[in-house]
Amino acid sequence: MTRAEENYIKTIFHLGGNQAQLISTNAIAEQMETKPSSVTDMAKKLADKNLLNYIRYKGVSLTDLGIKTALSIIRKHRLWEVFLVKKLDFTWDEVHEVAEQLEHIKSEKLIDKIDELLDFPKYDPHGDPIPSKNGDFQERDKQLLSEMPIPSSGVCVGVKDTSAAFLKFLDKHHIALGHEISIVEKEAFDDSLKIRIGGKELQISNQIATNLYVKVE
Amino acid sequence: MTRAEENYIKTIFHLGGNQAQLISTNAIAEQMETKPSSVTDMAKKLADKNLLNYIRYKGVSLTDLGIKTALSIIRKHRLWEVFLVKKLDFTWDEVHEVAEQLEHIKSEKLIDKIDELLDFPKYDPHGDPIPSKNGDFQERDKQLLSEMPIPSSGVCVGVKDTSAAFLKFLDKHHIALGHEISIVEKEAFDDSLKIRIGGKELQISNQIATNLYVKVE
DNA sequence: ATTTAAATTTAGACAAATCTAAAAATTTGT
DNA sequence: ACAAATTTTTAGATTTGTCTAAATTTAAAT
Ligand SMILES: [Mn+2]
Ligand SMILES: [Mn+2]
Ligand SMILES: [Mn+2]
Ligand SMILES: [Mn+2]
Numbered sequence: 001m002t003r004a005e006e007n008y009i010k011t012i013f014h015l016g017g018n019q020a021q022l023i024s025t026n027a028i029a030e031q032m033e034t035k036p037s038s039v040t041d042m043a044k045k046l047a048d049k050n051l052l053n054y055i056r057y058k059g060v061s062l063t064d065l066g067i068k069t070a071l072s073i074i075r076k077h078r079l080w081e082v083f084l085v086k087k088l089d090f091t092w093d094e095v096h097e098v099a100e101q102l103e104h105i106k107s108e109k110l111i112d113k114i115d116e117l118l119d120f121p122k123y124d125p126h127g128d129p130i131p132s133k134n135g136d137f138q139e140r141d142k143q144l145l146s147e148m149p150i151p152s153s154g155v156c157v158g159v160k161d162t163s164a165a166f167l168k169f170l171d172k173h174h175i176a177l178g179h180e181i182s183i184v185e186k187e188a189f190d191d192s193l194k195i196r197i198g199g200k201e202l203q204i205s206n207q208i209a210t211n212l213y214v215k216v217e
Numbered sequence: 218m219t220r221a222e223e224n225y226i227k228t229i230f231h232l233g234g235n236q237a238q239l240i241s242t243n244a245i246a247e248q249m250e251t252k253p254s255s256v257t258d259m260a261k262k263l264a265d266k267n268l269l270n271y272i273r274y275k276g277v278s279l280t281d282l283g284i285k286t287a288l289s290i291i292r293k294h295r296l297w298e299v300f301l302v303k304k305l306d307f308t309w310d311e312v313h314e315v316a317e318q319l320e321h322i323k324s325e326k327l328i329d330k331i332d333e334l335l336d337f338p339k340y341d342p343h344g345d346p347i348p349s350k351n352g353d354f355q356e357r358d359k360q361l362l363s364e365m366p367i368p369s370s371g372v373c374v375g376v377k378d379t380s381a382a383f384l385k386f387l388d389k390h391h392i393a394l395g396h397e398i399s400i401v402e403k404e405a406f407d408d409s410l411k412i413r414i415g416g417k418e419l420q421i422s423n424q425i426a427t428n429l430y431v432k433v434e
Numbered sequence: 435a436t437t438t439a440a441a442t443t444t445a446g447a448c449a450a451a452t453c454t455a456a457a458a459a460t461t462t463g464t
Numbered sequence: 465a466c467a468a469a470t471t472t473t474t475a476g477a478t479t480t481g482t483c484t485a486a487a488t489t490t491a492a493a494t
């Protein structure tokens with residue numbers, strides 16, 4: 001598989017094309033910052049290779065082989081992210097760009113050894129689950145901070161937005177995975193939240209709250 | 218720079234195009250298992266980018282920028298090889314293929330951190346020197362086993378042929394870098410050598426002796 | 435000094451991945 | 465139900481890197 005093909009498969013998986021759900025060429029084009037006509041061309045090619053089902057004017061969905069392929073790439077991406085953070089002291093906002101390259105390295109032994117070196121991690125630096133060698137993975141029981149009852153509390157276990165800008169914002173306010181977060185009150189006017197984290201109170205906008213995952217205990 | 222461009226620059230460097238010496242398109246084509254006409258096309262492109270000097274019908278030589286680029290790629294290749302052996306338990310015959318991919322990962326921070334993790338190694342698993350971050354590197358004082366006086370002895374410090382077949386042959390006969398090798402006698406008929414390594418005597422062909430480097434003490 | 439052989443370049447073609455502009459199909463609105 | 469708007473596909477072009485076959489230049493041999 002070429003790098004371009006792998007990127008299409010991965011994107012379609014992330015857009016939810018893992019089951020019967022059809023993903024439109026427009027949605028793929030927007031996500032990949034390319035043109036719909038390019039997506040159509042690639043859809044035909046990937047359908048020929050039995051990686052996805054392509055229904056003209058309707059969209060695409062991944063085949064079992066496509067899903068397996070996507071999980072393999074995502075596994076590599078997330079393991080490399082863990083490696084960069086744990087072994088090379090990268091910050092969680094720096095890893096994605098490099099992992100986008102490393103995920104395409106072709107060597108089963110390499111990624112299995114990296115997995116072993118890291119002691120078989122279950123989650124990446126952003127709280128996303130890492131598929132196992134045979135492709136199964138358990139999505140963590142979590143919910144958005146914005147959807148929690150008030151008052152309540154939980155442990156921060158993931159981020160929805162993984163942009164460097166958002167991650168750096170969280171660093172600045174000392175919000176990190178594993179931290180206990182208590183929701184003190186919600187401001188009805190703008191849905192902002194007063195939270196308590198690390199012994200301090202903090203006011204966060206709804207935009208922040210809709211991008212932070214917590215696990216209820 | 219594209220991957221193809223990087224591979225051309227690296228190959229030309231290895232063929233000796235670092236100085237005034239002109240490397241023929243044929244030599245490059247043979248080394249890269251491609252056609253001379255393809256090399257000509259690429260030579261024009263790389264000359265436009267000021268990475269090499271191209272003289273029609275004569276050959277190419279790297280510019281200072283080209284040399285700097287080549288050293289950067291070789292540095293990455295060899296550091297990744299050390300990483301694979303030291304941190305992931307790859308054998309020295311397995312690393313080259315994977316390093317051919319990893320050498321193209323674009324992240325200065327990544328390779329510098331790998332360098333640091335490995336404690337700034339000076340040589341790769343095959344005894345080849347690793348260029349420093351600023352591009353200088355010291356070729357080790359070494360000579361081919363076949364060119365040593367008889368009798369004499371030295372420490373095995375490198376291999377000329379780095380093919381998996383040759384490396385596995387050395388493993389089989391327990392010849393590894395760092396081992397002391399004594400030359401006992403040379404067979405005039407076929408230039409084979411009787412050597413002593415690890416307390417045992419061994420008869421090796423001239424083909425082996427012309428691919429093993431030793432350092433005289 | 436010609437002729438012959440070898441090396442090198444040019445011309446034209448092709449596959450991969452992308453784009454723009456135009457055509458076709460689908461969806462939406464009334 | 466039908467026109468308008470939107471989505472999607474097709475057709476044709478472009479870039480990168482490669483190839484084959486033919487032409488050109490250089491090197492070797494008589
Ligand atoms: Mn990522
Ligand atoms: Mn991640
Ligand atoms: Mn190598
Ligand atoms: Mn090496």
